[in-house]
Each structure stands twice: as C-alpha cells, then as structure tokens.
Amino acid sequence: DVKVTQSSRYLVKRTGEKVFLECVQDMDHENMFWYRQDPGLGLRLIYFSYDVKMKEKGDIPEGYSVSREKKERFSLILESASTNQTSMYLCASSPGQGDNSPLHFGNGTRLTVT
Amino acid sequence: GQNIDQPTEMTATEGAIVQINCTYQTSGFNGLFWYQQHAGEAPTFLSYNVLDGLEEKGRFSSFLSRSKGYSYLLLKELQMKDSASYLCAVLDSNYQLIWGAGTKLIIKP
Numbered sequence: 001d002v003k004v005t006q007s008s009r010y011l012v013k014r015t016g017e018k019v020f021l022e023c024v025q026d027m028d029h030e031n032m033f034w035y036r037q038d039p040g041l042g043l044r045l046i047y048f049s050y051d052v053k054m055k056e057k058g059d060i061p062e063g064y065s066v067s068r069e070k071k072e073r074f075s076l077i078l079e080s081a082s083t084n085q086t087s088m089y090l091c092a093s094s095p096g097q098g099d100n101s102p103l104h105f106g107n108g109t110r111l112t113v114t
Numbered sequence: 115g116q117n118i119d120q121p122t123e124m125t126a127t128e129g130a131i132v133q134i135n136c137t138y139q140t141s142g143f144n145g146l147f148w149y150q151q152h153a154g155e156a157p158t159f160l161s162y163n164v165l166d167g168l169e170e171k172g173r174f175s176s177f178l179s180r181s182k183g184y185s186y187l188l189l190k191e192l193q194m195k196d197s198a199s200y201l202c203a204v205l206d207s208n209y210q211l212i213w214g215a216g217t218k219l220i221i222k223p
Contacts, residue, residue: 042118042201042215043211
C-alpha cells in the first residue's frame with residue numbers, strides 16, 4: 001500500500017511566520033501535489049512536481065513556494081503566513097506524468113494562522 | 115472556464131440507495147474519478163470511469179455519459195459508515211484534475 005505521510009496533523013502559527021509543511025511518500029512516485037481544502041470549495045492545487053527539483057505552479061500559488069530535493073519528499077513553504085492561509089493542506093502523489101492513476105493522499109495538515 | 119457541479123448535501127436512510135450526481139464542463143476529458151472523504155481524513159479513491167457506462171464495485175457503482183458531461187455514484191444498502199463527503203474530479207486534456215466541491219452524505223438510522 002502506498003503511504004503518504006504529512007509531518008503534522010495540526011499546526012498553529014502566527015501571522016508573518018515562515019511555515020514548512022512536509023510530505024513524504026514511500027512508493028517511488030514521480031508526481032507529487034499540494035492542495036488546500038476549504039469548506040464549500042473543491043480541492044485547489046497550489047503546486048505540483050513531476051520530478052526531483054522540478055516544480056510547477058497550480059491554480060493558487062501566491063504566497064507559497066515548494067521544494068523537491070529528493071523524489072520522496074515534497075515540501076510546501078509559506079514564506080510569511082497570513083490568516084487567509086488558514087486551511088486544510090493535503091499532499092498527494094501518483095505514479096507518472098500524464099497518467100490516469102488515482103491520487104494517494106496524506107491525512108492532511110490543518111493549519112491555523114492567528 | 116472549467117466547472118464541476120455536484121449537490122452540496124444529501125440525506126439518506128440506512129439500508130436504502132442513494133445516487134450522487136456530478137456534471138462537468140472541462141477542456142477535454144481523460145476520465146472521471148470519485149473519491150470518498152470521511153470528516154478529518156484524507157480522500158480515498160473509489161472509482162474511475164473513462165468510457166460510457168456503468169462500473170460496479172460491490173455496493174458502489176459509477177456511471178458515465180461523456181456526451182452529456184454527466185456521472186453519478188450509486189451507493190446501495192447504505193451503512194452508517196458511508197456518511198462522508200464524495201468528491202467528483204475530472205482529468206482534463208492536460209491531465210490536470212478539476213475538482214467538484216464535494217457532496218456531504220448524511221445517513222440516518
């Protein structure tokens with residue numbers, strides 16, 4: 001079974017802090033994704049990566065950056081956290097580029113910015 | 115623009131059948147996914163349809179009509195554990211996933 005692990009289930013940070021959300025997958029997947037999930041909205045793609053050191057902007061990249069130094073790890077960085085970044089953050093992975101394999105999700109990190 | 119529509123909330127009775135609809139308008143189509151998400155948990159994969167017709171998997175079935183831009187998820191013999199949100203997502207021509215907002219299904223005894 002594919003396992004996608006997010007380092008924290010809950011985080012509380014102050015406005016202006018730099019925040020790191022870590023995600024690790026153990027199945028040698030090429031693709032990794034960061035989404036945020038807010039009530040009443042579909043999953044919104046922040047950034048994704050199809051390979052090590054590669055990153056692509058999703059639909060809502062503003063205020064975020066990512067890092068993929070190793071294939072299994074994809075980090076989401078909030079450079080200066082703001083209250084409108086309070087949300088559930090979901091990491092996901094899938095096998096290869098351009099494929100139709102389902103995503104495997106981590107359990108999510110609920111981030112509160114005060 | 116690209117759009118996925120599904121009902122916000124549905125209520126059904128334990129033991130009954132419920133159908134959750136999803137309509138879509140996307141740039142191209144490479145398949146449609148259904149995911150289940152229990153409160154506070156990660157979405158988990160239920161089904162994938164790329165050809166028209168019905169795919170059955172135990173108590174759950176998923177239907178697709180590409181010409182109508184329409185899919186439904188059918189849940190039979192409902193159990194309390196089926197209380198969850200059900201997410202519809204379409205893979206567009208660039209293999210990007212477009213997500214609906216999800217349907218919260220409430221099961222009553």
